[in-house]
Amino acid sequence: MKITRSIKLFEEAQQLIPGGVNSPVRAFRSVGGHPRFIHRAKGSKLYDLDGNTYIDYVLSWGPMILGHASPPVIGAIKKAAGRGTSYGAPTELEVELARHIRTAVPSMEKIRLVSSGTEAVMSAIRVARGFTKRDGILKFEGCYHGHSDYLLAKAGSGMMTLGIPDSLGVPADFAKHTFTAPYNDIRTVQRLMRERGKHIACIIVEPIAGNMGVVPPAHDFLPALRQLTLENDSLLIFDEVISGFRVDYGGAQALYGITPDLTVLGKIIGGGLPVGAYGGRTEIMDLIAPTGPVYQAGTLSGNPLAVTAGLATLKQLRAKQLYKNLEERSAALAEGIGKEAQRAGIPIIQHRVGSMLTAFFASDPVVDWNSAKRSDTKRYGQFFHQMLDQGIYLAPSQFEAAFLSTAHTSADVERTIRAARVAFKSL
């Protein structure tokens, strides 16, 4: 596979941009080799600058659930662009997107739109602290909630991949209100809540962990978090930036039947443009300015182009059978990969919830960050490159989810399984 243009551009990029990339995991550091510079994308495919084609399972890290350049989304964006790209004044589109989100996720009675998942989480935590008048927050090791200061403690894939335990530049004072527990470990949460519950504003969790590779919640984990937060007058925040509109139209909370106090969305709701959202019970959300004293604002929040892309995406996602079809195709992929690994005698642990999945190169169960990180990342790197050379674009890290879109065909899945056979054999 010829990648001369990508290599050349990466050299220049490294002179101009730290590590040559605008988000660290794109640099391929944990798998080695050169990142591909993408020229265009369509459906399930990415096309790089050297003319190579890939079946894409990264999907911009989750947002492109309809595949790339989905005609209804692109059509809507083009139309919207002609009407101007930003006004700094309210639009009908924002109301419409909020209405769609609330219909899908009824626990989000009121919704504020922002421009990234990071911003949405940061704002949700601010309002949780304002509402409870407490400072402490409890998060889980291996869950990522964006790059804001006090959430970078034990924060999953990006930093785990680079082996950075905690970011430099975060004052210890900022992180001192952040408590962490292992994912799926109710006992530790019980103990922390017994000791500090009256100081904990909120427990924030990815209801399906996606940032240490996919790790589903144990069956009693989310109900226990709901119970413990209620008992301590703390709020429960579901960070559904990945799982929202991914595992179900109503997100993980619909799938598992647990109602959080606040929900954070991102990725899919922007349809490939920058949108984040947070929302929840009216009495909490009304604390936000201008109704209340919790300040949060954004020049480009509710941007008409971004909201249009999100709205066009959500409208498509209401189609009957869509999630069922995604489920079936994803199951077929996981089953095929599992068989090929077994045939080659390579131990893997596969996790899948709907169209998000991870194959850990591990032999023992993966339930939290500690067990996830025992995976053989060197072997993952070899597998990754074997797949890439055959035109299959997986995440350049063991600790990320693979995603399917509605544009992935059964032929794509079959080709991927055939490539996996070759890749597993070579290990």
Ligand SMILES: *Cc1c(COP(=O)(O)O)cnc(C)c1O
């Ligand atoms: C991606 C992600 C974020 C951060 O969103 P950005 O748009 O990258 O700032 C927050 N939480 C979760 C669970 C994510 O996967």
